[in-house]
Amino acid sequence: MEIFGSYDVVVVGGGTEGVSAAIAAARAGANTILVERLGALGGQMNVQGPPGFAYAHMFNPRGEQVIGGIVEETHNRLLKDGHALPHLKPQWRAGYTFSYVDPDWWGLLMFEMMAENGVNLLLHSLAVDVVKEGNTVRGIIVENTSGRQAVLGKVIIDCTGEGDICVRAGAPYEKRAREHLMRPSIAFTVDGVNWEVILKYIKENPDEFQFRTHPYLQMSKDEMWKQIKAIKKIEEIGNVPDGWFSIVEKGVKNGEMHQFGTVGFFLTPREGGVIQAHFQHSAHVPDCDATDVRDLTNAEVEARRQAVMAWKFIKKRIPGFEKAYITRVTPEIRVRETRRILCDYKITEKDIAAGKKFKDVIGKDQYQAGGQHMKMSTMLDPNAIYAKDGGSTDIPYRSLVPKDLEGLLVAGKPICTDETTYKRFIVSTMVTGQAAGVAAAVCAKKGITPRELEKDVKEVQDILVKQGAILYGTH
């Protein structure tokens, strides 16, 4: 077989964890290649997304910043150029912070950063298999317009989002039953929204909306609404996760709206202060295991059916959207949940409850356990578990090292967690991506395996801190 090239670090998948891993590895001195099946970089951020909580939850409910690194760096860079909103930390929401960026400029920035950091790219290339020697992964096999080739590396990082490479290499994994998997969505962005009308309606109809505040705050509903009523611009609200309940209920009853989603939106900032509404809870496909190509195909069809129905309904019935228009539809569904790869440590909800700190910390997360995406996102998970003190939980390096295999790291959604602590949010994927990138580069430099690195992660931690990551000093 043709060998495309041999590298220190091969990152498979150019989504949010993959771009972070590639930048971090290259900065730590590794000859790095990033392999992506599409012609674009960014995955769920700009191709299939963004998700509402894209750049969000960077601060814990106490107001301490717990996410830095490449997330903070890219946010700052876009903010400077007018392509982001400043960190939004509505007092009444605590912990539900937002740091919105323009997804399309974010995508352009990623390409710039690849060039700046000397990352090698291999786009339009689908990874279909691994090259193994005993238990050691030596490379991957890709298919593309030039045929079938091998890409070899000292360390391979699986950033496919679904653990495709780990599984093809034989790593053990967990996956919930098909009917319990969180549902994938097609998102659409609309412009021409009358924000004054939207805000007025929200303020006048408190029973029609559900806003999330953090239990750490113990804020009463009256107090919360007092604050909402003082809002002057839509940005101050963060997002409108779902609402217009009686209008939607009526719509579902008379067949104008489907039952698989809600009406609610996040914000997309554009140059010059324009705010668009980004809908990504209005199409949810049930019973889709995205690692089965039949389900995946059917979901692409069903998600669009729902999106069309939802938008026609919203435009017709929700005050403020009468003159709005779709300006962008994601070309693929965004897959929320598939596999979790079993690694040397599994993060559990007990760790979240305790706000646990680990010696081999490589990043943090303040999201609760059990923040499941429900069929209707009007349902807040009553069993969600929050860090005891409004703080954050560490992510240990060992949760990125797949069991039974050498030469391999995993980053992004499929890192090792139990069901309820699944690390699917973008900021977590970028944190674990950056850490895996640095770890892989250190392994390549020292000539050791990712598992051998577990003995002493100090150098990785030092480099991460120098790269702006937050590892210590917060609750």
Add this chain to the structure above:
Amino acid sequence: MKIYGEYDVVIVGGGTSGVSAAIAAARVGAKTMLIERFGALGGQMNISGPPGFAYALLWNRRGEKCVAGIIEETHHRLEKEGHAMPYPKNPQETTYAFVDPDWWGLMIFEMMTENHVNLLLHSLAVDVIKEGDAVRGVIVENTSGRMAVMGKVIIDCSGEGDIASRAGVPYEKIPKEEIEIEPPSISFTMDGVDWDKLIKYIREHAEELLDAWAVRGTLTKTEEEVKRQRVKLYQSFRTIDDLVKIGCITFGKLTRELVARGEYHEFGDLGFFFTPREGGKWQAIFQHSSQVRQCDATDITELTAGEVEARRQVAIALKAARKYIPGFENAYLSRITGYLRIRETRRVMGDYKMVLADVQAARKFPDVIGKSVQGMGAFHTATIDTITVIPGHHGIGDNGSFDLPYRILVPQKVENMLIAGKHVSAERNCYLRFLPDTMVTGQAAGVAAGLCVKRGITPRQLEKDVSELQDILQKQGAILFGTH
């Protein structure tokens, strides 16, 4: 190897040719499977596009409608829902009928469901299954692994002739050392344009805007005449609805000035086409503002490098547009294509090869399966001028149309295969890469494949008598006869 399924007709590639082929085949009763590497359908129309000439040039210069079928059906359906600009009132003068690409993409999924087309998305076709000269199926890779999809007739709608070339069909590609490949582009759409301000500027600076690829001589008019007409036209503009009729506007003089000052790159013009949105809204779509020089998209290293270079150019163009195009001071990026739109790679050789002389003679063929009114002989080039034209070539001889014969869809050397889309059999000077052509050849290949299966014959055997194929195409709305 695991077999995913067996079908009458297997279409590889869900771009504009592929979706047309799938709908057409399913409508003649074939059990049809459409395979696409991405999670979306539509290719160059909505994912990597749309190109400016997406829904344009459906009429010849005499004003006769020459291209219809699925392309017309989809236009009318979108127009009814408020997602398309109506057909032109005077098609001998202007010939654009823009549609909303995002709604087009959503509608195509609806049409797949309505016509019971089987889909296999997120699946990259990597090889073919052959028995002697007969193609029996394709091999795909996807999340579930490697599997075979079997079919009685396989249609290569990959856009680049990937399947035909892997099956061993001869093809042509231009010698890169001697000729410039038509460059691929990333397109971007801007919203928030002050159209009144721009139109006032166009009215007052009409003479300055003649430095544009679209302003050139024709068969019946000299360049000077065209220029005089343009000035008059520009001076008559009052609203955005006047402007969109001409399809595009190019700021050639401005581009040259900015390049000289180092504020713009040298690989394409600063200019745009139009995207209609619900409720009469217009956006500007730039698709000549990034053009990658000498990128062979069938070479993975060049394709990858092309994606990087195109985005570098896009970022420069976005900044220049906001800063220098009148009315764009508060405009903003609203959509960017996910990957390069590839203009030129392989042309697969079939039982007939279209040549420029056929275009010049407005040639008609007994085995016509559709028509084209593309003047041909013009090529994209990664320069400020964007387009170069073969000297002395003035398009279609009688300002009419030329026929597309069935034989250009039948690849040499193999059986059970058809080709549709930009890689159909043609010489480079009449490369049939335009979107209406791809939908016309797609629809014809779909019907032909369905018919072959029904009759138990090969696509090559069908060449002997295409009358039923022609009858069905006409019933499906295609225009085959009765125009210049």
